[in-house]
Amino acid sequence: MAKKVLVIDDDLDILELLIYNLSKENYEVKSAVNGLEGIKVAKSFMPDLILMDIMMPVMDGIEAGKIIKNTESLKHIYVIYLTARAEEYSEVAAFDAGADDYLTKPIKPRALVSRINAFFRKETQKNVVDGILEIAGLRINKENYSVTKEDGSIVILPKKEFEILYYLATVPNKVQSRDSLLQKIWGSDIFVVERTIDVHIRKVREKIGDKYIGTLKGVGYMFKTE
Amino acid sequence: MAKKVLVIDDDLDILELLIYNLSKENYEVKSAVNGLEGIKVAKSFMPDLILMDIMMPVMDGIEAGKIIKNTESLKHIYVIYLTARAEEYSEVAAFDAGADDYLTKPIKPRALVSRINAFFRKETQKNVVDGILEIAGLRINKENYSVTKEDGSIVILPKKEFEILYYLATVPNKVQSRDSLLQKIWGSDIFVVERTIDVHIRKVREKIGDKYIGTLKGVGYMFKTE
DNA sequence: ACGTTCGTTTAACAAAAAATTAATATGGCT
DNA sequence: AGCCATATTAATTTTTTGTTAAACGAACGT
Numbered sequence A, B: 001m002a003k004k005v006l007v008i009d010d011d012l013d014i015l016e017l018l019i020y021n022l023s024k025e026n027y028e029v030k031s032a033v034n035g036l037e038g039i040k041v042a043k044s045f046m047p048d049l050i051l052m053d054i055m056m057p058v059m060d061g062i063e064a065g066k067i068i069k070n071t072e073s074l075k076h077i078y079v080i081y082l083t084a085r086a087e088e089y090s091e092v093a094a095f096d097a098g099a100d101d102y103l104t105k106p107i108k109p110r111a112l113v114s115r116i117n118a119f120f121r122k123e124t125q126k127n128v129v130d131g132i133l134e135i136a137g138l139r140i141n142k143e144n145y146s147v148t149k150e151d152g153s154i155v156i157l158p159k160k161e162f163e164i165l166y167y168l169a170t171v172p173n174k175v176q177s178r179d180s181l182l183q184k185i186w187g188s189d190i191f192v193v194e195r196t197i198d199v200h201i202r203k204v205r206e207k208i209g210d211k212y213i214g215t216l217k218g219v220g221y222m223f224k225t226e
Numbered sequence C: 001a002c003g004t005t006c007g008t009t010t011a012a013c014a015a016a017a018a019a020t021t022a023a024t025a026t027g028g029c030t
Numbered sequence D: 001a002g003c004c005a006t007a008t009t010a011a012t013t014t015t016t017t018g019t020t021a022a023a024c025g026a027a028c029g030t
Helices: A012-024 A035-045 A061-069 A088-096 A109-126 A159-170 A178-186 A195-208 B012-024 B035-045 B061-069 B088-096 B109-125 B159-170 B178-186 B195-208
Strands: A004-008 A028-032 A049-053 A078-084 A101-105 A132-135 A138-141 A146-148 A154-156 A213-216 A220-223 B004-008 B028-032 B049-053 B078-084 B101-105 B132-135 B138-141 B146-148 B154-156 B213-216 B220-223
Touching (some): A004 A012, A004 A035, A012 A028, A012 A109, A028 A035, A035 A049, A035 A061, A049 A061, A049 A109, A078 A109, A138 A159, A159 A178, A159 A195, A159 A220, A195 A213, B004 B035, B012 B109, B028 B035, B035 B049, B035 B061, B049 B061, B061 B078, B078 B109, B101 B109, B132 B159, B138 B159, B159 B178, B159 B195, B159 B220, B178 B195, B195 B213
Parallel strands (some): A004 A049, A049 A078, B004 B049
Antiparallel strands (some): A132 A138, A146 A154, B138 B146, B146 B154
């Protein structure tokens, strides 16, 4: 099944360039000429990736990005912005709007294609489908807060324990400080002592095995894939 | 009637491992040692599921997958690839070839079996005909708001109780937050306290038994198929 | 039209589970 | 050994759900 890419740009030359190069790589491509139309197309086309210009009439890319990230059915879609090098201010705005990456104009076809290919390679490596994360032999399922272990047994984790495991597994092999875990899982208003995390980590390890979550003394915890 | 599985692999040891474990689980198993032979067997055997290696002589799995997905009589068959972790490039290729899922080598018998079982469970779960839902031994009948239990007894549920059960059963093994249940069953204008759901859930459990609806504390309720 | 039953909802309290804290043990490192 | 950070266990608090009862109103039968 071909991967789907939606390209949104008001410049028809660029649009054509993008469509041509991506189609050649066997992506299924659809297009739109402004943010509003883009969102409409996205809802029916359900692309895996959106490539979008920032400056557009009717609805600009920043605005469209915000809407996408606030729409339940679309928020998981990866968004890459096309931005002229000059307008660097936009980069900041773009990331605020939930940009996952960006490319600078002028577009170089080969660079574009290799970046897109790299994205899909990374995606399939991560194996995230509908909140089901497969990694290191585990199947971490957000649909029912369960973890299927390598031996096929299934265990359901309580909310916090699951959230910690899930979050760590989404950024494998990257150490997360206790502070950052608190931010991500508890939110901005933290009334909780950092040691609390240790206890949750212990419980998770108890349930799924010790080998998945590593400790880096003085730094934090990390989901290990090897 | 036993479910049919076709396994295709040129490594006879793996083939034997797969056949042994699947037969033990009462699947009807046939095998082939390359893609070409696999397709031939598939046409006469008409399996429900194909388990296939990628690297094979004569015709590799990718090629075979493409042919299967382009053959009218075979395209509905679910295909799971066996892939060595190292060859990640193949994953992309495999999905292009119409893979529905994949398993990484080395094969762990228990994980294999549980994955295959899970697949067939999901398949047979889809028993909805004209608002009659058969699942987990229950027959949930929207025509008359009745539920036939495993012992054959029939109970009629009041509207709200039935709607909750029915909705939960249409998305088995997925937690539904109280909020989402309110949306789905009461509609957008909510004059109701979330606790109300608890009471309905209790009444449903009282009538059909406790084992069907599970609670995930802090998250919501879930219809369990086991 | 009346009383009665049934379904829905709320409120109140009990029970259970989970989250958090505190206290103590362990282990690595200089 | 002594320090430091984490692991672990136990104890406590908080949160969430289970359960019961009761109020209310609509539907039903007579």
